[in-house]
Amino acid sequence: MARPREFDIEVAVEQALQVFWSRGYEGAGLIELLEAMQIARSSLYKTFGDKRSLFLAALTHYDITRVTAAVSLLRDALIPDGEHRIANLLMSIAEAIEKQGDRRGCFLCNTAVDQAPHDKEIAEQVRRMMSRMEEGFFCALVASNLKRTLDLNGEGEARLLKTARVLNTVYNGLRVMAKAGYSAGEIRTVIQAQLHQNGLENMGLVTKKI
Amino acid sequence: MARPREFDIEVAVEQALQVFWSRGYEGAGLIELLEAMQIARSSLYKTFGDKRSLFLAALTHYDITRVTAAVSLLRDALIPDGEHRIANLLMSIAEAIEKQGDRRGCFLCNTAVDQAPHDKEIAEQVRRMMSRMEEGFFCALVASNLKRTLDLNGEGEARLLKTARVLNTVYNGLRVMAKAGYSAGEIRTVIQAQLHQNGLENMGLVTKKI
DNA sequence: GTTATTAGAAACCGATTGGTCCAAAACACA
DNA sequence: TGTGTTTTGGACCAATCGGTTTCTAATAAC
Numbered sequence: 001m002a003r004p005r006e007f008d009i010e011v012a013v014e015q016a017l018q019v020f021w022s023r024g025y026e027g028a029g030l031i032e033l034l035e036a037m038q039i040a041r042s043s044l045y046k047t048f049g050d051k052r053s054l055f056l057a058a059l060t061h062y063d064i065t066r067v068t069a070a071v072s073l074l075r076d077a078l079i080p081d082g083e084h085r086i087a088n089l090l091m092s093i094a095e096a097i098e099k100q101g102d103r104r105g106c107f108l109c110n111t112a113v114d115q116a117p118h119d120k121e122i123a124e125q126v127r128r129m130m131s132r133m134e135e136g137f138f139c140a141l142v143a144s145n146l147k148r149t150l151d152l153n154g155e156g157e158a159r160l161l162k163t164a165r166v167l168n169t170v171y172n173g174l175r176v177m178a179k180a181g182y183s184a185g186e187i188r189t190v191i192q193a194q195l196h197q198n199g200l201e202n203m204g205l206v207t208k209k210i
Numbered sequence: 211m212a213r214p215r216e217f218d219i220e221v222a223v224e225q226a227l228q229v230f231w232s233r234g235y236e237g238a239g240l241i242e243l244l245e246a247m248q249i250a251r252s253s254l255y256k257t258f259g260d261k262r263s264l265f266l267a268a269l270t271h272y273d274i275t276r277v278t279a280a281v282s283l284l285r286d287a288l289i290p291d292g293e294h295r296i297a298n299l300l301m302s303i304a305e306a307i308e309k310q311g312d313r314r315g316c317f318l319c320n321t322a323v324d325q326a327p328h329d330k331e332i333a334e335q336v337r338r339m340m341s342r343m344e345e346g347f348f349c350a351l352v353a354s355n356l357k358r359t360l361d362l363n364g365e366g367e368a369r370l371l372k373t374a375r376v377l378n379t380v381y382n383g384l385r386v387m388a389k390a391g392y393s394a395g396e397i398r399t400v401i402q403a404q405l406h407q408n409g410l411e412n413m414g415l416v417t418k419k420i
Numbered sequence: 421g422t423t424a425t426t427a428g429a430a431a432c433c434g435a436t437t438g439g440t441c442c443a444a445a446a447c448a449c450a
Numbered sequence: 451t452g453t454g455t456t457t458t459g460g461a462c463c464a465a466t467c468g469g470t471t472t473c474t475a476a477t478a479a480c
Contacts, residue, residue, distance in 0.1 A: 022327075024234075024236065024324050026234065026236035026237050027236050027324075027328075103327045104327065105323065105327075109323070109386055110323055110324070112386050112389050112390040113315065113319070113320055113323045113324065113386060113389050114234050114237075114320070114323065114324050116389050116390055116391060117232075117313045117314065117315075117389055118237075123390070123391050124391075126390050126391065127390060127391045127392075130387075130390050130392075162399060162400075162403045163403065165396070165399070165400055165403075166400055166403050166404055166407070168383075168387075169380060169383035169384060169386075169387055169400050169404075170379060170380060170383055171383070172382070172383040172386040172387065173378075173379035173380055173381070173382040173383025173384075173386070174379060174383075175386075176319055176322055176323060176379075176382040176383070176385075176386065177340075177378075177379055177382065179322050179323050179326050179327055180322040180326055180333070180336050180337060180340050181326060181333050181334075181336065181337045182337075182340075186375070189372060189375070190372075190375055190376055190379050193372045193373065193375075193376045194376055194379075197376070197407045
């Protein structure tokens with residue numbers, strides 16, 4: 001029995017995420033955040049507490065939207081070969097540069113670099129999100145020809161877990177390169193070389209068949 | 211015919227670098243910088259112009275000290291095998307975490323992530339420094355068994371250049387992982403897997419013989 | 421020693437920072 | 451319609467931001 005909130009929290013958090021994503025935590029001013037979120041100062045503080053909590057909410061929102069989407073892509077059974085799923089994910093980095101001129105990179109990677117070292121809670125969440133990414137890569141590897149090769153050799157899933165972590169490391173490295181100004185073409189070359197080296201040979205881009 | 215400067219510019223820039231390195235550009239306040247540099251406000255502005263120029267000076271200082279040191283390691287003829295030089299450089303990331311608890315990562319990588327997208331001049335310098343790192347990896351690869359394998363196959367230096375870029379990407383990825391909280395042991399595992407995949411098999415740590 | 425020049429310490433600047441407070445408006449429920 | 455509760459916008463806050471100015475002290479050249 002009270003006045004209802006006039007804005008949608010999820011929409012507001014998504015807008016805040018956009019600002020944090022392109023400006024970073026320190027670079028994002030309250031005014032810029034409020035304009036993007038289309039809410040008043042007091043509404044922000046009443047709803048979220050403070051700037052840091054809003055950031056945490058944005059990070060969680062990134063987790064349940066973007067990270068989840070990436071993991072889904074890596075588990076997508078509609079693309080039978082895991083190497084194709086991995087190639088699709090990595091190539092999307094180059095595509096983002098090419099088509100949208102997007103050099104904001106990965107919000108998770110950005111946050112790991114500039115906030116995780118100074119904030120324990122953020123660091124923990126970043127670790128969890130990184131682990132989710134690794135799991136995604138692992139799922140794709142389970143459906144790859146690398147898995148089949150390893151099965152013949154009798155090597156276990158330990159090797160797959162290791163490769164998943166390597167791929168996630170490369171993924172983060174690529175996002176840094178994108179921010180450093182490398183072109184879409186240069187990034188694609190790195191991806192191809194990397195996939196080749198990981199024994200993921202069949203790596204042409206394959207679109208989902210529905 | 212004037213009063214001489216009381217502080218050493220290089221020392222001051224090195225101290226400023228330390229602050230920018232651990233706090234980032236926006237996170238580094240004037241007061242913190244001045245205290246670390248042990249100079250007065252007006253001296254800073256007279257000598258460097260403004261905060262951004264000081265940052266640029268710190269970035270250049272990082273280039274001519276740290277990046278140069280890394281490249282020297284990668285070209286060090288006293289370590290005959292290139293793969294050992296590469297392993298040494300990558301393993302130093304894990305060592306920094308283990309021995310100094312240093313999670314500030316690589317200042318070049320940090321700057322690429324949080325400043326390059328917003329500042330053209332910084333972006334250009336970051337690109338130049340990344341290229342220097344790649345050249346370093348290339349020099350090490352020239353002295354590696356991968357090179358010898360490729361020579362037999364008739365593959366040219368193009369492949370080596372590509373691998374150099376991949377290694378630099380991995381290097382940046384590892385620095386992100388370090389910031390994300392991965393342990394020295396976890397990072398070492400990734401490095402070993404990666405070196406293995408790059409055909410750089412002889413990868414035990416080898417100390418320089420003088 | 422005088423003079424020209426510059427370094428240095430500190431006061432000072434407006435703008436902006438993140439954050440609080442309060443009166444008024446808007447709704448749910450009776 | 452009246453009442454109670456909560457959101458809202460905007461005024462307000464001290465602190466800090468990056469940057470400037472001023473004035474004094476130091477010193478090299480003459």
